[in-house]
Amino acid sequence: MSSVPENAPEHCPGTNSEDAGKASACAGCPNQQICSSGATRAPDPDLDAVQERLSSVKNKILVLSGKGGVGKSTVTSMIARALALDESKEVGILDIDICGPSQPRVMGALEEKVHSSGAGWSPIYVGENLAVMSIGFLLNSKDDAVIWRGPKKNGMIKQFLRDVDWGTLDYLVVDTPPGTSDEHLSIVQYLSSSPPVAAIIVTTPQEVALLDVRKEITFCRKVNMPIIGIVENMTTFVCPKCKTETAIFPPTTGGGKQLAADSNLQLLGQLPLDPRIARSCDNGENFLTEEPTSPATASYKSVADQIVKFFEGQS
Template identity: 65%
Template sequence: QVALLDIDICGPSIPKMMGLEGEQVHQSGSGWSPVYVEENLGVMSVGFLLSSPDDAVIWRGPKKNGLIKQFLRDVDWGEIDYLVVDTPPGTSDEHLSIVQYLSATHIDGAVIITTPQEVSLQDVRKEINFCHKVKLPIIGVVENMSGFICPKCKNESQIFPPTTGGAEKMCQNLNVSLLGKVPLDPQIGKSCDKGQSFLSEAPESPATLSYRNIIQRIQEYCDQRHFQEENTT
């Protein structure tokens, strides 16, 4: 059972990507009911609260923090195995709030996404530093848009050249795990726009295989962490 919480308050894209655009949140005696993609995948996003997907959310920090707290307090997820929180890029109010509000739950850790070029890596180094400062474990880094594999000749081209060594070199320097590299695939963008599962639409794509390996590594990390916690309590 997986809960997906979208706290990108100003740019909520999860409803579109999950094929849930136009869905509404319903309230019951036990709180807000998440919107379900499948029986085992529930979603909550500010996008469900907007009258139009084109509406701008122009909020200062305190109002964002209040909504995040309400999502955590009032959404009736039921029994879940994983809570996945999608955050905006950077290290802003949303990140500070979610770490603070969930501090007592022993967060498993953060998965940090980058692309190979140095401009992206500069921001990711700041995010890694943020995690260290707030004592948030880092599960690992994923390098997105990591080369393009031609579907015909199978040769790989570097669309965004890793001029400083990419995520692999950065992870070595900062002693952080590299969970995997996801190659460019135009079908990913098409699937997101249509609200369809890329893994189902393109099961043989190199990107799908990479996604599955990354998911497996994250699950193994979480299982090991829970095992260690149980043995120390």
């Protein structure tokens, strides 16, 4: 509950609210600065519950990009599938793109529904060692729109982290929406309470994408989120028939490789644009096993190997 001070303006969100000092009702309030600083905000009572639930999740990976359309959902699903190729590891995907959940279709689970038990929500298993949770499983129809403001979206993210019964996971890969706003602050706050957690930054080569991706790197550094490295998606298109390689998105400023060098980050991989990947995602199929000799499969396996090495270095 938010604590509303005496003589507060109408529609005051309260000092404990995430909108404290930021809502339109706060304009002109003498307490606006102190409220927005968080100094009056009580600790989240659910933080301990989230921390306890995540204690059985060993490594957490945030897939981030300030830009939409760079392929975060595809990269998330492919990285998770690549990690799950090691049958000794348990892998989960958490889709926190509340307004645009893609993982149910990408993972071939579009018609599935979440079941509850005394232990919490049961994620949807799409393989022996690969589970998925998304708001898409909670909607009555795949065409339903989620029209929520920030606080309600944040509440849903908290519920996913607090109430999903993952069991024991080696890796939890989190698919995020574009930007650096409410959802990102919430997921970082909760995951940071249960390290290790680190981010992968996804970009495409063209400058219009890199502009926003640089902001995402700044965001990670401001919230003290370790960055595993940068993945450049759709680097080139290789024709499946003639094998001609074409740069669909020309890297006018050096692309992901230059961004990684400028940001002192590791370039984890440059992923080719392969129409078979899009087809596999639309059909909910595992591209890595369907096309084991594809250069894209080798690239994703290499990215997964580097993620494993990163977390091994953290232990």
